[in-house]
Ligand SMILES: Cc1cc2nc3c(=O)[nH]c(=O)nc-3n(C[C@H](O)[C@H](O)[C@H](O)COP(=O)(O)O)c2cc1C
């Protein structure tokens with residue numbers, strides 16, 4: 001089984017695995033590392049991780065299907081996550097999300113047809129004092145009212161982000 | 162009225178000239194407490210922590226010193242320390258600030274705790290969404306290792322311990338300590354049955370393990386600094402130290418505010434510290450300890466006897482912000498997440514929002530939780546979609562009553578308490594919703610009205 005991984009990824013994996021008391025503990029970190037490298041976890045990736053850790057593919061499969069942040073499909077170029085939990089909702093997160101849907105021409109839970117954005121709802125991101133919270137990739141944007149969502153969407157569409 | 166914050170844990174948070182690197186931390190007296198700690202007997206530190214009375218800041222409020230006493234030291238197995246940095250209880254955002262702005266305080270607190278319990282290895286289990294926080298911690302740990310504050314033979318004491326930062330991946334249940342341990346072991350985060358899996362006896366890798374919240378571990382550093390006795394003087398007996406209240410929702414100035422336990426009342430926190438509500442709005446309800454805590458209705462009165470025998474008779478605004486007072490009012494201080502709702506809030510929608518969260522997060526091991534929580538979500542979602550029935554309130558209560566107390570982990574309660582308290586305190590609104598929709602239906606009008614919270 002071959003995987004084209006960046007040499008830094010391989011490096012990180014080789015350093016990380018022996019640090020844990022049991023090899024299986026490295027399963028979730030490896031999923032993260034491979035997902036960062038490849039954008040998502042393919043069937044081959046899952047087999048590769050299992051093989052690297054001397055586990056069965058099902059042992060990896062079962063965590064990939066359990067943890068919401070692990071993906072078996074690539075996202076759009078921009079991965080936009082809108083927090084919808086109560087504090088953000090009280091601050092208008094659902095309106096923010098509707099605005100993003102309109103501006104980016106994609107419905108929440110989907111990737112736009114041109115592959116530019118994946119728009120998703122997520123649960124509390126632990127920054128509720130600055131609600132509504134929106135993530136674009138790993139960058140956090142806070143106090144995103146519908147109007148600020150429009151600005152954010154413009155930047156995404158213009159590639160300014 | 163001004164209420165002076167007591168910034169013990171958040172001393173440097175949001176200070177303009179403070180940065181999160183080790184030089185800045187050391188310049189401000191950092192790692193002096195670790196130096197002091199490694200010169201003490203480990204048992205002496207455990208005693209200080211016990212004397213301090215510090216209770217866990219992660220949700221349950223269990224005294225940390227007592228938990229440490231439960232460690233199985235006879236087995237001869239290695240001991241592990243885990244910092245719970247999952248910060249996943251909705252409405253809570255304090256650990257994030259510590260990690261981002263003062264990571265070395267956490268590392269110092271952790272190394273003091275690790276030395277005290279003689280841990281072989283320590284972990285920070287950080288929620289996957291905190292990617293930046295993870296990078297900050299990785300860098301800070303490297304800095305601390307280079308200065309021998311962790312790693313081999315720490316400060317020449319002969320004691321060695323390292324920290325591994327382990328990222329979660331978006332599952333709330335990883336905040337539950339035995340789910341966390343399963344996750345750390347590379348499995349699904351299915352919580353374990355207690356007994357026998359009390360972490361202090363049988364935790365990570367079947368070894369004795371202490372799991373403490375980020376804030377609790379920071380407290381350990383300050384306990385070493387000032388001594389357990391002095392720490393126990395902050396706050397009130399049984400409710401010692403400071404608490405960081407994270408206020409969100411319908412207040413003018415949401416944010417995090419640190420006070421001694423019982424240093425402010427809920428009313429002072431909302432109206433003075435947070436600037437009150439938006440103009441023209443009235444307080445309707447408060448969830449005082451993260452979204453699992455039972456909701457308080459603005460016009461409720463609470464009467465009874467406190468643990469020490471004194472009588473109390475409080476309105477919502479009079480409740481002292483500490484562990485025992487909120488518990489005496491039938492709710493909890495939980496993780497310190499105070500969610501404020503004004504009179505524009507539709508309580509059915511608010512509960513529908515909360516139910517959506519818990520239905521999404523059930524790990525699925527226990528039938529009452531796996532089946533019941535999504536059922537409650539469906540009922541409240543249907544009510545908000547224009548199909549409310551008068552009997553829904555009783556149905557919801559019935560489902561919640563059959564979950565709480567019948568599950569492997571406390572998620573069952575966490576998901577049931579909002580439903581039980583919303584129905585108990587706002588039942589009329591649930592029935593009203595059904596009646597309004599019935600009236601619309603009779604008039605031939607659509608019953609689905611635009612919602613804002615779901
Ligand atoms: C469903 C559930 C979620 C929890 N989430 C968290 C969390 O995000 N962070 C946390 O520190 N504790 C959380 N806890 C509490 C932990 O199980 C554990 O009691 C705590 O980490 C112990 O630390 P402490 O004694 O310092 O509070 C949660 C508990 C339950 C039942």
Ligand code: SF4
Pocket residue numbers: 334351352522523524525526527528530531568569570571572573
């Ligand atoms: S109560 Fe729910 S979350 Fe907890 S173990 Fe059971 S199914 Fe999982």
Ligand code: FES
Pocket residue numbers: 083084085086087088089123124125126127128131132133251252253
């Ligand atoms: S509810 Fe959105 S960050 Fe907490």
